[in-house]
Amino acid sequence: MHSTETNSKATNDDVAALIARSNRLGSDPKNTNYAGGNTSAKGTDLDPVTGEEVELLWVKGSGGDLGTLQPKGLAALRLDRLRALEGVYPGVEHEDEMVAAFDYCLHGKGGAAPSIDTAMHALVEQPHVDHLHPDAGIAIATAADGEELTRRIYGEQVVWVPWRRPGFQLGLDIRDIQRANPGAIGCVLGGHGITAWGSTSDEAEANSLWIIRTAEAFLAEHGSAEPFGAPLEGFGPLPEAERRERAAQLAAHVRGIASLDRPMVGHFTDADVVLDFLAHDAHPRLAALGTSCPDHFLRTKVKPLVLDLPADAPLERAVERLRELHQAYRADYAAYYDAHATDDSPAMRGADPAIVLVPGVGMFSFGKDKQTARVAGEFYINAINVMRGAESVSTYTPISDAEKFRIEYWSLEEAKLQRMPKPRSHAGRVALITGAASGIGKAIATRLAADGACVVIADLELEKAQAAAAELGSTDVAIGVQCDVTKAEQVQAAVDATVLAFGGVDLVVNNAGLSLSRSLLETSEADWDLQHDVMAKGSFLVSRAAARALIDQGMGGDIVYISSKNAVFAGPNNIAYSATKADQAHQVRLLAAELGQHGVRVNGINPDGVVRGSGIFAGGWGASRAEVYGVKEEELGKYYAGRTLLGLEVLPENVANAVSVLTGPDLSHTTGLHVPVDSGVAAAFLR
Template identity: 50%
Template sequence: MPTGPKTSGSTLLPSLWDDAHAATLDVPGRLLYRSNLLGADKRITNYGGGNTSAKVTEKDPLTGQDVTVLWVKGSGGDVGTMKRDGFATLYQDKLEALKSLYRGAEHEDEMVGYLPHCTFALNPRAASIDTPLHAYLPYTHVDHMHPDAVIAIAASDDSREVTRQIWGEEIGWLPWRRPGFQLGLDLSAFARENPDAKGVVLESHGLFTWGATARECYETTLRIINTAIAFLDEKTAGAAPFGGIRVEPLDAAARRSIAAKLMPEIRARIGRDERKIGHFDDGDAVLAFVGSNDLEKLAPLGTSCPDHFLRTKIRPLVLDFDPKAGDVDALIGGLDEAIAAYRADYARYYESCRHDDSPAMRDPNPVVYLVPGVGMITFAKDKATARIAGEFYVNAINVMRGAEAVGTYRGLPEQEAFDIEYWLLEEAKLQRMPKPKSLAGRVALVTGGAGGIGKATAERLMGEGACVVLADIDADALNAAKAELAKRFGADQVRDCRFDVTDEAAVAQGFADAATEFGGLDILVSNAGIASAAPIEATELAVWDRNMSILGTGYFLVSREAFRLFRRQKLGGNVVFVASKNGLAASPGASAYCAAKAAEIHLARCLALEGAEAAIRVNVVNPDAVLRGSKIWSGEWREQRAASSRLEVDQLEEHYRNRSLLKRSVFPEDIAEGVYFFASDLSEKSTGNILNVDAGNAQSFTR
């Protein structure tokens, strides 16, 4: 057995254990600490993959007696981000008693139904199917991880011998078996027969390690993985991965440009029944794989680790593209045939592997798209799932590289893959998932997104599941708004894009960036604005031109770009203009502003006529006197409007409230509610309409 790994290339995993911090924690606290440390490095395990456990002495709440309780990561959790409530807790003696109920491998699914009967202290966290794998190992602390370096060995054709060569008798090896009760018994038997072993490699799956203390278990896990990393480094040193490069990658700008054109086209073909969100990855590992000589050989083999292909499907779709020729139109032109062929092959896989009680075939579209010279595109029901699917396939790429270095890579046989993908327990988990929110799978771009109305609108749309691109010219405000929304809804759901709505090239690039980040667009909220007030004889041409440029030309440019994208996707679309009461009711001393807002409203009517045949709806929300949070009202406009009404500035809000029919102030979230109505299916039969959100103003009644 090697005494210490040496590495020629990859960075070894450092121990981050802090004894001083650990000493402040109880046993479950140290389990959580260990879990978070392990899950923070994707070389150790992928998102949601693997699990950890500890057997803890607790007081039985009924008897007051000391009992052994298994703390183990619960179903659906992630070791890197989980909290204390992410662990299932079960009586160890009741888990042991389940052995007497076990009727053999053909009945092992029924054992999952017994796990709730073993729950300690009414813990609502559901136990996962991996619970027996931890319960029946005779060790206090157990880690089950999915390290790329170890799975590479586990997925090679000579996995058992390579495992022995690397770790000797310290780490054992077990043949492939689907996770569940029988695998737990297999692990128990291995531990009983090999008392000096520190862990075991599961063929095509991952790594189990254990220890007497949380720190010992953690550091054993790191040491075993580091030994695998060092071994693979030696094997791959100086060698070109995947048989060498067949096609060189394009430069970064060209790759993103192609992704921006390609992703909405893919989305058009896979998003009719369920909208999908895209993710683009052109990292070094991806580019090395998609441009390699072995791409056509390895990609059809699919992934090996069950966690990988549950996220990525049985195999990716490799698109036929020659980056030297650079014919993107031909690439797009071949999508229908390529995706149809993938669907047909997926249906073949389903029909040839299905059982009498298998769930109905799920979405047959690819999740992973590989484009030589460009990168990898993934699509899923939301951004986080699409991103994570891409991360899992990068794990698979790393596994294939390592497995090919020590032997020949092997994916899971189709039947084994199917039996996990369509496992009845997995289906039950899918059925328990909450109903999607009303804007799930939708992408919105909000101009003026850093201001009061824009940010409130983004918040409302994100709250209903939409991904949002905030566009604004104010970089500082944009960064602050993005950070605030990312903290509330998660970084996956929001992007920012700084551009001037009057700059034609910048607008086009902004929409291209949105397509690359999320795969396309469903909703445009045109909200960027300014305001000015002056008698007509004192209105300078520059002021008139600025109003027309931002409130007229700006709305035209973003709408044109949205229409182009909507038509490419063939999924319809929604445009919502945030105009103004002043577009319907003239105000003295604000001719430039009022005229430009009237132009917005009429532009929306024109676009509603043009877009209807493509299911593109265009509607208008008219605010009035939204002072709170408004960048417009924080400048000269506030002073000008106060002066025109012969009021002090601090009297304006009361003045506007009392002027309204309902005697109520209008806030950004009120406008956001109107925008959401038009952006959602609540208004699916409305286009060309105007919604006044002004607390009542008789002059602006539509007629």
């Protein structure tokens, strides 16, 4: 028996090698898609009860990503107990029951939950196993003559395994094929992907890469030059600027289509691979066949919605046709569900498309959040690559709709969905906030992002906007855009950037502002115009541009004005600022009356004296107001607090909290309201 110290070192080495191999394989999209595939290693550790060595399997757990895998993402299981499950295996009709049995094979506490592929890794009689979803490998796996191609490409080194849904029986199938072919280094799984193995971690990785690169080389050498058929006249890519403009015009309409059953966040790409696919005459046939690899269609749905008009079709006709196709898509999906559902199938989860393809423009993909939407798009690009490879040497033949349904509505998948945490209050919503690189706007952006929203920070200075967005997380959470709200073209560009980044817009906060503290006689015409251009005109321009997108979506939404207690309170030396705040306050009432028919709520917030973190106060306004009130500038916040009923200083976070509540689910029936956030200024009571 090894000493505890020696055995622990061996265990750590095994795990470290597995993690390093997984990260290398998973970081290259040619090898596998995001969160796709799994890897494993077998080794020994000491049983803490008996002190004896036991054989273990470390395998990537359910839901993890190979490229970013860490030790905590592994499941550690007793190999002897896993293999003993064969003796109690009730047969393929009941193999889902085996997943629960994995819990009785775990070694210690912690780690990830074992995935459905655990049996494959345990039953293969090699110490190191990789299961991957490379585009080139799936191209062979989905070819009509995939088995023959596998023999032609690999000889006896790689063996064909007919399609079987992942599970215990697939593990037994691969184990038996491995035993019957002792010289094989791996297999091609029909309709699915590849599995490779080796006696060492390095050998398994080398075998995986050899299988993938050999498939790539074969397709490159023997594939036809035009696997997607002949070019379709009028379906080629629009020029880039025109393409992006059309995408922005369509985005809100498309998001509304994808969100009929439940709100979705979107992602847009005009990648060359998508545009090329849509520019050729085979794309309608191939798209209708759907994807094949389970990892793909679980995120993309079984097939996309494809606009069947040329790229230069009039916008109105494209929108009309998309709506017609949407109705047909929903009917087709319902028929697919009805054809394959059984009495114990989960309820239909929704009949809207996750992928919408627009020739000449690109692809819109959708999900519950930005990452899910982006990954769905990446997976459909994987699917296009698979179709290209299969069609170049054979005929693309994915698994049947019946088998897709068995995956999509699998009880294990349903259980995984039911375990998902309850979504946050603003999950699935997209917020555009002006003047959000600092102060109140930044606090609002921070709060809405924490509530689950995707956030676009618009500000005069792009670098500051991008820096503020980066503080909130990746571009899946927030982006920064430059916007001078006094210029209509920049406002429209900000709205376009929002809908292209996240699919649409749901929540707009008019927060951009400035203030000039001057008496009537000291206020110049230029002062008056600047004050009104930024806040009165700027709010109007932002609301107008956003309202177009909100109406196109047909999903309702929110517009919030950050006004001021000065909208109703008359103070000295403040005519330009207070007058424009009164203008904003009445815009709230006017727009609430006009946009209510579209389900758009319009509300306002009236803060007072938000000194800390405020760009306005830091820019000279604070000094001016302190002089008016005869206090030191550093004591201005305390002065404002002292004149309120509650005696509390108002902070940017207090305003952000009000925005969150106003736009959340609890005030869904409220519009035209002004909410004071001023700690109680009696003179500013609304009446």
